[in-house]
Amino acid sequence: MSDDPATASARAAEEIAKTAGKGIDAATGLGRFFDRIFGSALDELGGALTDRARYWRASRLLRLEERYRAACAIMGEDRVIRPVEPKFAFALLEAASLEDDDDLQDMFAHLLANATTDGTGVEDRKAYVSILQELKPLDARLLVTIARAKPLTATRVVGSFALVTNLALPRDVEPSFEMPSPDVVQRALWNLVRTACIQPFTGVGGRDSAEVFVTALGRGLIEACTVRGTR
Numbered sequence: 001m002s003d004d005p006a007t008a009s010a011r012a013a014e015e016i017a018k019t020a021g022k023g024i025d026a027a028t029g030l031g032r033f034f035d036r037i038f039g040s041a042l043d044e045l046g047g048a049l050t051d052r053a054r055y056w057r058a059s060r061l062l063r064l065e066e067r068y069r070a071a072c073a074i075m076g077e078d079r080v081i082r083p084v085e086p087k088f089a090f091a092l093l094e095a096a097s098l099e100d101d102d103d104l105q106d107m108f109a110h111l112l113a114n115a116t117t118d119g120t121g122v123e124d125r126k127a128y129v130s131i132l133q134e135l136k137p138l139d140a141r142l143l144v145t146i147a148r149a150k151p152l153t154a155t156r157v158v159g160s161f162a163l164v165t166n167l168a169l170p171r172d173v174e175p176s177f178e179m180p181s182p183d184v185v186q187r188a189l190w191n192l193v194r195t196a197c198i199q200p201f202t203g204v205g206g207r208d209s210a211e212v213f214v215t216a217l218g219r220g221l222i223e224a225c226t227v228r229g230t231r
Contacts, residue, residue: 057097060105064096067109071227072117079117084124088115091129101137107225108132114224122224131195131221138180139188143197147214147222197221 072079089112096108111132114122135143189212192198197218214222 060097060099061093063102064093064105064109067106068113071110071113074227075113075117080119081116082118084115088124088126088129091126095129095133103137104132104135104140107140110225110227113227117228120228125224127217128221128224131197132225134191134195136188136191138184139191142185142188143192143214143218144222146198146212147219192218
């Protein structure tokens, strides 16, 4: 019987752990496969890939530190630093070191700056890290755009207003925003629904139409990733 996704992921992680830092062991099934392709260059190549991966992640962490310090400077020299939970800190640093989009990594840096500053009201909530890991740049841009757009209709949720999207933003929401194809926008919006950042009211004008509003979790994420001096 085949493994379920969780078991398969765990086994994949175990294999990666076995090979990390020491090249690819030719005794493993994956090693034998690579050995057929690369021959005697296998060990050297494995080490080179490991070194490159470590260098790349280190460079991203250095950029994160730079952006973190810039955010702290905006908050002011009198900011009071507070510790955060290790599970939050480790998860954020791990995710930020793998993020190759600068705008999304800036969101990680701002989240960390807010979470480590007393009085911001930003929680060191690991869920924020998990959501950011699930977003592509377009997803994040859409979330911010929807949250800041002029509400077009009231919803059944007290105090909330919706943007009629037809699962694609109207051109007058942000004219400078170069929109991709409708299919790409739909996938981005539904990913925001999946991560509970926005909530749709389906069935308005057709199967693929929706009124959407930003949830409390989505607004919390935006606030957590916005430097206090720029809110």
